Amino acid sequence: MFRRLIGLSVVMLFVGCGGDNHTPTSPPTNVSDGSNTPNPHTTPVSGATATWLTSDTAVATVTTDGVVTSVGKGIAVIRASAPGEVIWFHPNPNSRPPFQRLSLGSGETFQIPISVILTPSPLPLVVVAASKMTSTAGSWSSISSNPASTFGGLGMSSVTSCGVNTDGDGYCWGDNSRGQLGDPVFSSATIFNCSSGSPYFPVCNRFESHLHVPLLVSGGHTWSSISGAGKTSCGVTTDGDGYCWGRVLGQSGHPFEGANSYQPALVSGGHNWSSISASTTSCGVTTDGDGYCWGEGSSGQLGNGSSESGNRSLNPVLVSGGHTWSSISAGWSSCGVTTDGDGYCWGDGSSGQLGTGGYFGPWVSPDIESPVPVLVKGGHTWASISTQGFTTCGVTTDGDGYCWGRNQYGQLGTGSTDESADSGYPVLVSGGHTWVSISRGFSTTCGVTTDGEGYCWGFSPMSPTAVNSAPVLVDGGHTWAAINPGGMATCGVTTDGEGYCWGDNQQGGLGSGSPSERIGVPVRVITPWVE
Secondary structure, X not given: OOEEEEOOXXXXXXXXXXXXXXXXXXXXXXXXXXXXXXXXXXXXXXXXXXXEEEOOOOOEEEOOOOEEEEOOOOEEEEEEEOOOEEEOOOOOOOOOOOOEEEEEOOXXXXXXXXXXXXXXXXXXXXXXXXXXXXXXXXXXXXXEEOOOOOOOOHHHOOOEEEEXXXXXXXXXXXXXXXXXXXXXXXXXXXOOOOOOOXXXXXXXXXXXXXEEEEEEOOOOOOEEEEEEEOOEEEEEEOOXXXXXXXXXXXXXXXXXXXXXXXXXXXXXXXXXXXXXXXOOEEEEEEOOOOEEXXXXXXXXXXXXOOOXXXXXXXXXXXXXXXXXXXXXXXXXXXXXXXXXXXXXXXXEOOOOOOOOOOOOOXXXXXXXXXXXXXXXXXXXXXXXXXXXXXXXXXXXXXXXXXXXXXXXXXOOOOOOOXXXXXXXXXXXXXXXXXXXXXXXXXXXXXXEEOOOOEEEXXXXXXXXXXXXXXXXXXXXXXXXXXXXXXXXXXXXXXXOOOEXXXXXXXXXXXXOOOOOOEEEEEEEOOOXXXX
């Protein structure tokens, strides 16, 4: 049986591993007159014809009568061209057109019902037919869910997740409204004329596509890591090349401001990267230990000494101070660890997230910022530091966990959600655990202990009133290698290489293929390369 996954936006495109060379079938077939259409605001047209096309005949075929058959593993786009807008209506009159997605088992078929709707010019029908992809264990080396990068309600967060398997293939899934899945044909531009003079330009601006299964990042690169935040994704290849895609406002490190990049674009500067952390400001560390940042810098988060309004760099700029870095985490503030184990932060410090102690209560000093790296107080020797939103956390070389900054949702892990418990300097995470890693999401914090146990605290996407002010064990009995929370979803990889995600799934950020809007326990991410 097929599973129906209903799209939530008015116009969406789904495309996958297949190319963009559409194979037509012939001859055209008559289209129904739309007499049963549930949309009262459309005008049915009878006697029209449609020509069917498939993007990948190795995945799915379509007959002249609109019968889709799954013949292989992967994702294919099925389109129908007609003189009017072709809408595929769901039998449920409460559903919203114009498309659906299918998950078909090998050899399964589905007859597509369509209606022709009168419009100024033709639009295609877009349907995804995907053979069922198994969730066989193993093969992930890393998975992370992108934290939100835009200030506002938590519910406004986009949910995109990306991962790398043990072969170095990169996959992304979830929200693709700015191209952050990394496939150039998975975009509104392949369906509409998106030039400024086009009647569909407003539609293109509101384009919000999403995908519930992992999609191979284009370009044929072999990745060592991929990270992201909000609507930008970045990765480093095994050759040390850096690429970014999605929202391009300087974050991608190449001079195409104000556009979206639907495929990985090489970060400028000719650097050889060991890591890149993506956000509204992106930062990276080269193999020589130099730190560079690019993108937004109006709060000093570039670390180059400037925090003037409008400060922005479309290309990587060297972080000041002459430090040799082992890692840098980027966000509204940026933080890094040097090869000596010193921790430094720079950028926005309005909630104490720089860790300098210069904080006197929630929202009292909103202009506190530093355009250059400042030493995190406490005299600790750090193994790692992670920052997102208004909170920063780190793990010392002794395995102690500390957090500092905003505590509205208990994300400091001290056992309190009182905003008076906000801290401008590192405070010990409760529970007495010995940590391997702690990672920050927007308002959620998660960590992995030396025993492989996973804990999370702070905001829970399962309920707007559900907060945990101290570490809570992640369900499932898994032994974790890493856990990375995002804005509304969290993902992790076990020591066996299994990938799991949980949380908000409205945009498909869990990668499980499930249409469920929220899932409160870890669900396995589909491994599309496994037969």
